[in-house]
Amino acid sequence: MPTRLFLLFLLLPAFARADLQWSATTVFTAAAPSEGPATAQFTFTNTGAYPIKITGTRTSCGCTAAVAQSGPVAPGQTGKIDVSFKTLNRHGLYEEPIGIETNDPKAREATLTLRVLVQEAIEVLPTLLFWQPGEPLTPKVIRITVTDGFDVKSIDATCPNPGLQLQLDTIKPGADYKLTVTPKSQRVKATISVTPDIDGKPSRVISAHVRVS
Amino acid sequence: MKIVLRQASAILAIALLPALVTGLWHPRRPAWQSDEVTLAAASAWQNVLWVDARPDADFARAHIPGAVSLNEDRWDELLPGLLDHWDTTRKIIVYCSSLSCQTSHDVARRLREEVNLPNVFVLQGGWEAWLKRNHPS
Amino acid sequence: MAEAEPPFVNIKRIIAAIIGLIFLITGCLKVLDPAGFAIDIQNYRLLPWTCGVLLALYLPWVEILCGAALLFNIAYRGALCIGALLLALFVVAYGSTRPRGLDIACGCFGHGIHRGYWAVVIGDTLLLAAVIWLMKVDSRPLSPVIRGNGPENK
Numbered sequence: 158m159p160t161r162l163f164l165l166f167l168l169l170p171a172f173a174r175a176d177l178q179w180s181a182t183t184v185f186t187a188a189a190p191s192e193g194p195a196t197a198q199f200t201f202t203n204t205g206a207y208p209i210k211i212t213g214t215r216t217s218c219g220c221t222a223a224v225a226q227s228g229p230v231a232p233g234q235t236g237k238i239d240v241s242f243k244t245l246n247r248h249g250l251y252e253e254p255i256g257i258e259t260n261d262p263k264a265r266e267a268t269l270t271l272r273v274l275v276q277e278a279i280e281v282l283p284t285l286l287f288w289q290p291g292e293p294l295t296p297k298v299i300r301i302t303v304t305d306g307f308d309v310k311s312i313d314a315t316c317p318n319p320g321l322q323l324q325l326d327t328i329k330p331g332a333d334y335k336l337t338v339t340p341k342s343q344r345v346k347a348t349i350s351v352t353p354d355i356d357g358k359p360s361r362v363i364s365a366h367v368r369v370s
Numbered sequence: 371m372k373i374v375l376r377q378a379s380a381i382l383a384i385a386l387l388p389a390l391v392t393g394l395w396h397p398r399r400p401a402w403q404s405d406e407v408t409l410a411a412a413s414a415w416q417n418v419l420w421v422d423a424r425p426d427a428d429f430a431r432a433h434i435p436g437a438v439s440l441n442e443d444r445w446d447e448l449l450p451g452l453l454d455h456w457d458t459t460r461k462i463i464v465y466c467s468s469l470s471c472q473t474s475h476d477v478a479r480r481l482r483e484e485v486n487l488p489n490v491f492v493l494q495g496g497w498e499a500w501l502k503r504n505h506p507s
Numbered sequence: 508m509a510e511a512e513p514p515f516v517n518i519k520r521i522i523a524a525i526i527g528l529i530f531l532i533t534g535c536l537k538v539l540d541p542a543g544f545a546i547d548i549q550n551y552r553l554l555p556w557t558c559g560v561l562l563a564l565y566l567p568w569v570e571i572l573c574g575a576a577l578l579f580n581i582a583y584r585g586a587l588c589i590g591a592l593l594l595a596l597f598v599v600a601y602g603s604t605r606p607r608g609l610d611i612a613c614g615c616f617g618h619g620i621h622r623g624y625w626a627v628v629i630g631d632t633l634l635l636a637a638v639i640w641l642m643k644v645d646s647r648p649l650s651p652v653i654r655g656n657g658p659e660n661k
Contacts, residue, residue: 218473246445283486289458366453377585385568393564400545400563404556
């Protein structure tokens with residue numbers, strides 16, 4: 158008898174399941190800053206017997222906005238939350254938690270995760286070259302790589318500061334470039350502008366900085 | 371009991387080998403050094419450059435004395451200002467609002483990976499931790 | 508003469524197999540992203556980073572081996588013992604997060620997957636209870652271990 162009761166007890170989780178079922182609690186999306194904010198959608202289904210309402214959303218920074226559909230979701234129906242992430246000036250992989258509050262008594266709170274990969278048309282690494290005091294003024298290299306999916310015809314690298322010598326070499330046209338920077342003197346502070354030419358029109362300028370102490 | 375211990379020991383011992391392989395060769399193996407530092411530990415450091423990753427309005431209201439603002443909304447504009455204050459002897463500690471804030475980690479990651487700066491850390495607990503210690507009321 | 512098998516032997520086998528499968532899956536998910544798992548461990552704010560890294564590298568493989576052991580009935584009791592210990596430690600560690608003001612993903616099913624505090628605590632407590640029950644009712648292996656003393660080898 159105790160064994161049977163115990164086995165019944167093990168079945169309890171099946172009855173404890175929340176009525177609000179998410180299709181996915183983590184959504185991944187990729188975006189380029191030039192294309193505007195990254196957007197994604199989280200959908201859920203009301204598997205219970207009563208209407209469910211999203212009563213609030215919470216994001217960890219001003220870069221993410223989450224908007225739940227207004228009004229309750231009837232049993233058997235699906236609802237959604239639209240999320241947007243500011244990509245301007247951002248770069249790399251971001252993981253943003255989104256807190257959700259509901260009136261589902263079995264799951265009053267939930268946390269969703271938005272994963273966003275923000276990539277420019279080109280990747281410029283590193284974006285800082287520096288020479289320490291006493292360090293010989295030998296050339297250093299910035300690698301410029303074209304991101305998959307972008308059709309870059311050419312790259313332009315300019316710097317108004319005459320204290321730097323720039324040499325741009327093509328490793329693989331449309332894919333890989335090397336910018337060699339050589340300071341001509343000490344105490345140089347400069348910004349290099351790297352501009353990709355996409356489909357015949359210039360795109361967002363990426364800055365690389367040089368500091369020679 | 372002896373059998374249980376023998377079997378458990380065998381499992382624990384066998385698991386060591388793939389764990390070692392993971393630690394040496396897995397493409398997503400973790401870094402051995404954490405990027406987070408407590409306020410207590412940071413207070414003992416010399417030559418710290420504080421970087422405030424919060425929005426402009428929060429920085430303008432109050433910030434750690436001597437901190438430089440660098441948020442991602444104005445990354446291109448603000449980065450040169452940080453570089454003007456930086457040299458290789460300085461440890462950079464980035465902070466945002468609180469323990470749960472992710473922004474400081476994002477800014478720290480970019481400073482390390484894009485700008486290639488060494489000695490970049492994140493303040494555990496963020497601005498809240500600093501306030502708690504310096505203005506307990 | 509063959510000994511009578513214990514009661515509910517089929518149910519025990521099923522439960523052991525389910526638990527083994529859970530350990531196997533969760534272990535594999537963690538092995539795919541040890542860096543993410545290290546971050547999940549750090550979020551508990553219980554261990555120094557380096558200890559968390561060691562755990563992130565080692566624990567998934569312990570889970571995988573325990574899962575396989577339960578599934579294929581090899582080193583069965585040892586696997587149950589380790590499983591119980593891991594689950595107990597985990598329930599205590601994760602259970603302590605909310606009282607400490609933390610709202611974190613448990614890291615059980617991979618980095619960034621957040622099931623909700625009570626779902627994790629209740630679900631894993633039940634899993635622990637199942638493992639302890641298996642340890643209690645089992646007085647010998649479910650099926651003869653290849654060591655020459657099973658009923659058909661007499």
